[in-house]
Amino acid sequence: MIRISAPDTATAGEIIELKAMIQHPMETGYRRDSKGETIPRNIIKQFRCTYDGNIIFEGEFFPGIAANPFLTFHARATRTAMIEFSWTDQHGERWSEERLLTVS
Amino acid sequence: MRRLVALALLLSACGGQSGEYAQQSQIPPEAIQSGYTFLQPETQALQDDDFANPGFLWVDKGETLFNQIPETGAPACASCHAADNRPLSGVAAHYPVMDEETGKLMNIEARINACRERHQDLAPLDHESDALLGLTAYVASLARGVPISVNIDGPARNYYEAGKDYFFLRKGQFNLACSQCHNDNWGKKLRGDTISQGHGNAFPAYRMEWQTFGSLHRRLRDCDSGIRAEPLDYGSATYMAVELYLAKRAEGLAMESPGVRR
Numbered sequence: 001m002i003r004i005s006a007p008d009t010a011t012a013g014e015i016i017e018l019k020a021m022i023q024h025p026m027e028t029g030y031r032r033d034s035k036g037e038t039i040p041r042n043i044i045k046q047f048r049c050t051y052d053g054n055i056i057f058e059g060e061f062f063p064g065i066a067a068n069p070f071l072t073f074h075a076r077a078t079r080t081a082m083i084e085f086s087w088t089d090q091h092g093e094r095w096s097e098e099r100l101l102t103v104s
Numbered sequence: 105m106r107r108l109v110a111l112a113l114l115l116s117a118c119g120g121q122s123g124e125y126a127q128q129s130q131i132p133p134e135a136i137q138s139g140y141t142f143l144q145p146e147t148q149a150l151q152d153d154d155f156a157n158p159g160f161l162w163v164d165k166g167e168t169l170f171n172q173i174p175e176t177g178a179p180a181c182a183s184c185h186a187a188d189n190r191p192l193s194g195v196a197a198h199y200p201v202m203d204e205e206t207g208k209l210m211n212i213e214a215r216i217n218a219c220r221e222r223h224q225d226l227a228p229l230d231h232e233s234d235a236l237l238g239l240t241a242y243v244a245s246l247a248r249g250v251p252i253s254v255n256i257d258g259p260a261r262n263y264y265e266a267g268k269d270y271f272f273l274r275k276g277q278f279n280l281a282c283s284q285c286h287n288d289n290w291g292k293k294l295r296g297d298t299i300s301q302g303h304g305n306a307f308p309a310y311r312m313e314w315q316t317f318g319s320l321h322r323r324l325r326d327c328d329s330g331i332r333a334e335p336l337d338y339g340s341a342t343y344m345a346v347e348l349y350l351a352k353r354a355e356g357l358a359m360e361s362p363g364v365r366r
Contacts, residue, residue, distance in 0.1 A: 003155065005155050021156075021161065026315070070156060
């Protein structure tokens with residue numbers, strides 16, 4: 001599951017708030033299960049947000065990030081374009097979601 | 105040798121405690137408070153923000169499943185529970201209830217699985233699976249803010265008494281009853297935490313310790329292993345009974361699911 005909060009419309013030059021959350025265990029690889037076996041690391045390595053194809057926010061994740069990572073950041077609305085949020089895990093699997101921002 | 109005998113006596117004394125009860129105690133009705141009161145402000149803020157609250161990941165999933173027609177072509181949950189037909193708003197605040205068909209006590213999870221078997225011809229979902237947690241979270245979220253009130257008359261009475269019995273029964277290696285923390289010592293510190301009154305009104309809830317979402321029964325299992333007692337099975341009749349007793353005990357508190365707990 002992915003949860004995105006982004007405005008549909010903004011005026012040119014306006015600062016908008018973007019929020020993104022993804023359901024992910026972010027298993028550190030340091031824990032053991034009830035039988036003493038190491039639980040393999042399973043984490044998202046990268047988050048990227050692009051606006052009209054340009055990267056406006058990017059983050060590299062490490063095992064210290066809690067499960068279901070939640071990010072809030074800001075951007076300046078300049079033109080009507082797609083905002084794309086994407087996550088890539090350590091195995092290269094990628095999830096993404098898009099929102100259209102209409103700027104007037 | 106004498107030490108060994110002393111140890112054996114001590115062990116037999118501990119072992120012999122099972123079946124003993126803690127003192128009957130009660131929280132005065134005016135003092136009943138949600139577990140929310142005992143949280144850190146940051147955790148409270150997380151529950152209060154409907155976007156930041158990670159429990160909504162499960163509510164969203166549950167809402168999708170609720171409206172989705174299963175692959176078998178069986179009716180979706182929503183086909184029966186349309187807003188004007190059998191609305192589900194608020195019902196979670198009155199669970200668990202007696203199931204007329206089986207004569208057994210049923211919580212929301214059990215009701216969802218019974219619905220799947222009886223009306224959708226689908227296999228029951230596993231306890232703590234994302235699907236069952238999601239559907240439960242969605243149904244419970246529809247009752248957010250509704251004060252808890254449950255019916256303990258008639259055949260439910262036996263379950264209520266059994267739940268109460270478990271609540272006051274001293275158990276585990278620590279020989280503690282639920283009541284000894286949650287009735288007698290709430291508000292005091294247990295290491296870094298403030299002891300809550302042990303109400304279930306936020307469940308199913310997101311717990312920081314789990315780093316995920318979980319049911320009330322998972323929480324009860326944690327309590328039981330915390331006092332080094334044998335945790336019971338998910339959906340066991342005893343935990344159902346405890347759920348009914350806890351709901352009656354928390355009567356009047358508003359439903360908070362999806363809550364956030366430490």
